[in-house]
Amino acid sequence: MKRDPRSGKVGLIGTGMVGSSFAYCLMQSGLVSDLVLIDADRGRAEGEAMDLNHGLAFVRPMTIRAGEYADLTDAKVVVITAGANQRPGQSRLDLLQRNAAVIRDVVPKITAVCPETTIVVATNPVDILTQIAEDVAALPAGRVLGSGTTLDTARLRFLLGGHYAVDPRSVHAYVVAEHGDSALALWSMANVAGVRLEDFVSGSGRGYDRPALDAIFEQVRKAAYEIIQRKGSTYYAIGLALLSVVEAILRDQHTVLTVCSTMRGRLGLEGIALSLPSIVGASGIEAVLEIPMSDEERDGFRRSAAILSERLAELG
Numbered sequence: 001m002k003r004d005p006r007s008g009k010v011g012l013i014g015t016g017m018v019g020s021s022f023a024y025c026l027m028q029s030g031l032v033s034d035l036v037l038i039d040a041d042r043g044r045a046e047g048e049a050m051d052l053n054h055g056l057a058f059v060r061p062m063t064i065r066a067g068e069y070a071d072l073t074d075a076k077v078v079v080i081t082a083g084a085n086q087r088p089g090q091s092r093l094d095l096l097q098r099n100a101a102v103i104r105d106v107v108p109k110i111t112a113v114c115p116e117t118t119i120v121v122a123t124n125p126v127d128i129l130t131q132i133a134e135d136v137a138a139l140p141a142g143r144v145l146g147s148g149t150t151l152d153t154a155r156l157r158f159l160l161g162g163h164y165a166v167d168p169r170s171v172h173a174y175v176v177a178e179h180g181d182s183a184l185a186l187w188s189m190a191n192v193a194g195v196r197l198e199d200f201v202s203g204s205g206r207g208y209d210r211p212a213l214d215a216i217f218e219q220v221r222k223a224a225y226e227i228i229q230r231k232g233s234t235y236y237a238i239g240l241a242l243l244s245v246v247e248a249i250l251r252d253q254h255t256v257l258t259v260c261s262t263m264r265g266r267l268g269l270e271g272i273a274l275s276l277p278s279i280v281g282a283s284g285i286e287a288v289l290e291i292p293m294s295d296e297e298r299d300g301f302r303r304s305a306a307i308l309s310e311r312l313a314e315l316g
């Protein structure tokens, strides 16, 4: 079968733990024909390309190479995972100054060679950095998005699945707002197989228990700290979360994901990036959904936005 060598090219900026985990997921997905790896440490990108290439005998054909920005021409999606990660005890917002400089460095280099691309940011603090990337890129609305709370949402679904002994894929619950300490779970709309949590009773008779749910969410909120304390950084689950975002774009799936983007009037917020369930397809974010929230949730969302606005203002 003849393949269009330009179809499904994806670029990856930053081939550290998160970037290489995403690359490994992408390689196994068979989704793309060409993956270009770029890192400030060229040797690191080359080493990852070599290691990944040695697995190509086990997956569908594609090319994987370490490259330069010029090699991103025609890339449909460019994922940014470049930048410092949290050290034990550090919050995501502590990384702001350093990683804002990384985003301001790499985004113009991407748009200079592929102005038609969609950019997916994962570098932390992902909300503010997505907003900066949006400003710098000046691409059409929706074409710069961040992984936002896709990972937190996956963590919540996993833990709720364990609590109720059901497949996490049958749990529909969202974490929204900051990907960080002020994230919040939208309990008012959380459900298992369409049954609201307040009404849901598990196979073993487990029913609604708000303190237990709050304890589960506390685990979600602390997950990164707990993992970083034990193994230095988190990367597998974010690799898969990034794959789900990239797949939604490349396959034009219109998948609802809690990606982040700059708010344009949702909940009265303007010009600050946060996560809300959004439809993701070929043009990036196609719509940020209007979702019902309790008064408590709306207040929490606005508080999270205020925290991010403050940090953004400090950055200048």
Ligand code: NAD
Pocket: 013, 014, 015, 016, 017, 018, 019, 038, 039, 040, 041, 044, 081, 082, 083, 084, 085, 086, 095, 099, 102, 105, 106, 121, 122, 123, 124, 125, 126, 147, 148, 151, 179, 233, 234, 235, 238
């Ligand atoms: P890492 O240190 O393993 O890798 C970072 C890589 O970025 C390094 O290889 C480094 O050389 C490269 N880099 C730095 N500046 C660069 C530049 N200007 N241009 C190109 N490459 C550059 O870190 P990691 O564990 O892979 O984490 C990367 C980022 O992802 C961190 O900011 C981390 O906090 C974030 N992260 C986000 C999520 C999420 O849910 N969004 C989850 C986990 C980690």
